[in-house]
Amino acid sequence: MSSFNAIRVHQGPAGVRATLEPLVRQPLTAGEVCVRVAYSGLNYKDALAITGRGAIMRSYPRVAGIDLAGVVEASEDRAFAPGARVIATGAGLGEWLDGGLAEYAHVPADALLALPAGLSLFEAMALGTAGFTAALALRRMLENHQDPAQGPIVVTGATGGVGSVALMLLAGAGFETAALTGKPEAAAYLRDLGAASVLERSALDLGTKPLEKAVWGGAVDNLGGEVLAYLTRTVKPWGNIACIGLAQSAQLHTSVMPLILRGVSLLGIHSVQVPRPWREALWGLLAGPWKPPHLESRLVRSVISLEQVAEAAHELIAGRARGRYVVRIGAEL
Template identity: 75%
Template structure:
């Protein structure tokens, strides 16, 4: 950990006192050096934050306003949320929606925003509960867990695909109707296997994503979010042209601002997960615990979300 002055932070019109930052898989890749996340060094890590405006050279923001930021370059080409202060461009910030505390905003954080973006894209592409259950991979992690919550609340049956079958009680508590041990999954080999899933939310990539393309029913959607296992996808055009399956790209960093604002309002309102903090937050930790927590995440040991306390409740 190092002390730097706010003048050393990447340029931005708005100075934010950081309350909390979520710890995401991408942060873990950056912090452990396992992934090329930061575009240049030195860089303050942390792809999301919640906090209070301290000063602003942009008339869009006033001191004292509560805000959050996810993606938008934080922790990549802008200094991020794992520090007491952040200096950000005005357009990177979102007003904290009514109905969410600063802690709840980061309990959701990038993971919640990404899961909501996936659900939005699936619904826009006509995903319907009557098509059948939605398979969620990487279910014990941040995105997977919140995806289970949101899908369940939206009326879908869900199946959690996990490497931690012992976490079944927690996954059921999040809304999983079925828990599938990833190690026992019959991945199949043919371009099309028996169609069982109405749709899917995938956090892993690689062979699990390939399996999902083989087993999603006609007109189902697969939201492609992550690469926790692999960046590869070996499939054929068959699911697309013989079943009308759609592979939806989910990208949470550079999102059109109107979508960003609307999704946060939705997450704080009609889609707000009940008992959000209890069900999603594994622990609220201090900065000194971040390296160890990051090592856990890259080792696939995530269970829910770590939230990092900077100033805490402001």
């Protein structure tokens, strides 16, 4: 059987180690689809797994990569015929299933979606889990009656993948946005994504009272910790906080006051195990009415190879990245 290259993460006595290595192709089992991967992307979770900074993988060794886009090579499921263009985000890839940072991936059919009309394989991975998560956040906020008239939406971790797409989507949906960032030098980038104002994280007065002056219509939070606690204290009545990430901390110390005195909602956002109809609907929006214009030039920081993934993962963990990394794996298909 022929071999293919993949980024595989091993656990040994010295900790976790990721290597680009050849793997032997295996026969498909029932319900599996073999995807020839064209592109993947790099998310914070991938960076945690590859650098060993977070316990993302359920067992080792495991091929990394929570996202992929490519073409069906062979299929043991009727829903996907050879030649079909497909995408997968989350769904266990790179966690309990081998992932997308590989030339080939065997994926359960349940995890795959047909590439929606309106997106190229490249654009799907420019968005990736980051874009899908931002769309899920916007959908949940809209379903819970978030309205532009309530005031600006603050996006934290704004230069990151999720933050960047959130700014684009919110602007497209008619919301005024404020970008909260640790990188004030990225102001022009953030304004280009749609941010009406750019705030420097270190200059923010977080306050300590259970309720501070309400200034935000709502929030999309990628940081957790003290910043998320601050958001609970400063979102206006009936505003929503989409709780997505923990780039600062997994802790949340706040009180019930914003919830019971302002009707503020903390919306949990979980992008991995999402009901199929939601996934299809959200990708349909991302490919259609919500598709941000000039996706590639505004959002993609760089297109990298599998050989460059480890270095980019360290950039992400250090908080130095901006926008999205797309990993080019196969030829343009």
